Amino acid sequence: MRTRLAIKIHAFLERIFPERRLFLKSDTDTRFIRLRPETQLIAYAGVTVVVAWAIVATAILLMDSIGSGNFREQAKRDQMTYQERLNALSGERDARAEEALAAQARFNAALDQISVMQSELLESETRRRELETGIDVIQSTLRNTMKDREAARDALTQLEAQNQDDATVHHVAASAPVQMTFMADALERTAQQRDQVISDAQSALDQRDELELEIRLMREQNDQIFRQLEEAMTISVEPLDKMFRNAGMPTDRIIEQVRRGYSGQGGPLTPLSLSTRGEEPSADEARANQLLRQMDQLNLYRIAAEKAPFASPVRAAVRYTSGFGYRRDPKTGGRRMHNGSDFAGPHGTDIFATADGVVTHAGWQSGFGRLVRIQHAFGIETLYAHNTRIRVKKGQRVSRGDHIADMGSTGRSTGTHLHYEVRVNGRPVNPMIYIKAARNVF
Incomplete structure (x- = not known):
């Protein structure tokens, strides 16, 4: 049985949504669909929800489009700034190279x-x-x-x-x-x-x-x-x-x-x-x-x-994308230690040995992709990871400036770049210490 509360609710809805009938007529028969107030309320609520969802979704898309446009503009400005900085650094490097040649x-x-x-x-x-x-x-x-x-x-x-x-x-x-x-x-x-x-x-x-x-x-x-x-x-x-x-x-x-x-x-x-007379x-x-x-x-x-690795592993125009120390992991988003420096550049960019040494590893290694590891004097070791091609073999002796690999995106990587590490007695150190120390010398 219907309760008094249900009867009152039905009467209230009937005043707002009076009962309607939808007639369906054919050649031989006529039928109708009865639209009760509750049915009309549900349909109205559904249409309202759909329209509200469409409005909210449209607003979100517009905001995202506007934000993406701003982000792209900011990214372009950052890229131009980085390019200008790289050009300045390249000019400074060339000047230092000329000074080094003149000093030599x-x-x-x-x-x-x-x-x-x-x-x-x-x-x-x-x-x-x-x-x-x-x-x-x-x-x-x-x-x-x-x-x-x-x-x-x-x-x-x-x-x-x-x-x-x-x-x-x-x-x-x-x-x-x-x-x-x-x-x-x-x-x-x-x-x-x-x-x-x-x-x-x-x-x-x-x-x-x-x-x-x-x-x-x-x-x-x-x-x-x-x-x-x-x-x-x-x-x-x-x-x-x-x-x-x-x-x-x-x-x-x-x-x-x-x-x-x-x-x-x-x-x-x-x-x-x-003197041949034993004098001072x-x-x-x-x-x-x-x-x-x-x-x-x-x-x-x-x-x-x-x-010692007093040289840069790349000579082409590249972007310094990540330094030594704790950072946000590009894969998981968590905070993790980054043991080297990342240089992003075009696919296949030449990578050079930063010091004389012996190649101790030239092949695939989990996480690093195609990896070249070189053992130097004084307990120093350098690593060159995520290469697309390796041009040296294990046991080969290399000199500073030798072409050892090509830049790629193998292993745990989000894009083409070189992951460069320097380790002293097995402990990672900031590679930029050596590169910056030799900036005004070589």
């Missing part, structure tokens, strides 16, 4: 100049010793000449004293004219010898002054050469030392390790020694030995720099 040319010129200056230094040192020997001989001759001159003066004094005795002279002249003639000749020869000795002594003094001036000029020239070489060594070594320290690599330990590894090929240069080296010899040690240290720095 200056260094090679300095090495050539060092060789020439070393030869000149040896020749000047030999010349200086010859001049010192000549000065000693001249001084010895001058002393002997001075002695002869003093002896001649004594003889002349004695003769003059004898001439003062007129009586004796007349007596001698009267009694021995031959002896008097001999004495006059002897006095004349003595006077000529005295004049010659004085002239030779003056010439020797003048020659000594000239030799001393030549030695002083030669020493000043050598000092200038040493200063130029010392400045060149300082300018060449300091940037390399700063580069290693900025990368957190202890230079003393690194240099000692390279020296041990190259003891038969790149060891210390032989010190310069010009002179100031010039000490400065020359110091320059040779600095040249050896510069060579060790150069070898060490080739063995």
Whole structure:
């Protein structure tokens, strides 16, 4: 039975939605469909819901379209900003590369100049010793000449004293004219010898002054050469030392390790020694030995720099899409640690080794896709992941700048990019530390 509440609700609905009949007529029959108030209410509510849903869906689509348009515009602006930044970085990189080439040319010129200056230094040192020997001989001759001159003066004094005795002279002249003639000749020869000795002594003094001036000029020239070489060594070594320290690599330990590894090929240069009498080296010899040690240290720095990843794995225009550290995972959306740096670029972009080393893995690895792993010196290891093609084999020895792979999107990846890692003794470190440390050097 219908309750009173149901009857009242029906009466209320009937006032709003009176009962209607829908007639369906055919040739032989006529039928109708009865539309009760409840049925009309349900139909009205359904139509209202459908219309409201259509309005809300249309509004959502419009808002999403507007938001997508804004996002695309923002993305385009960001892309233009990144492109301008990449162009600026590319220009800066080219400038640094030109500076590095110029520095390398200056260094090679300095090495050539060092060789020439070393030869000149040896020749000047030999010349200086010859001049010192000549000065000693001249001084010895001058002393002997001075002695002869003093002896001649004594003889002349004695003769003059004898001439003062007129009586004796007349007596001698009267009694021995031959002896008097001999004495006059002897006095004349003595006077000529005295004049010659004085002239030779003056010439020797003048020659000594000239030799001393030549030695002083030669020493000043050598000092200038040493200063130029010392400045060149300082300018060449300091940037390399700063580069290693900025990368957190202890230079003393690194240099000692390279020296041990190259003891038969790149060891210390032989010190310069010009003395054969067991004497202490002179100031010039000490400065020359110091320059040779600095040249050896510069060579060790150069070898060490080739063995550490102080280079970028890509040279083309790429986008730096993700750095080292915690980030939002592109697959799951959760917070996860990212152990490397991502460089996005065109499919097939060339990827290069960042340092000398040995390939320890060249193939597929879960998550990394096609992976190249290179073991370097000092416990450093680099990884190049998500490649589309690998161009090296396991066990192959590679050098900095060798083409090792092509950029792709294999493994756990959302698009074409290179995932680049640097590990020190198995612990991941930020690769940009090494790349930025060498930015103003290479």
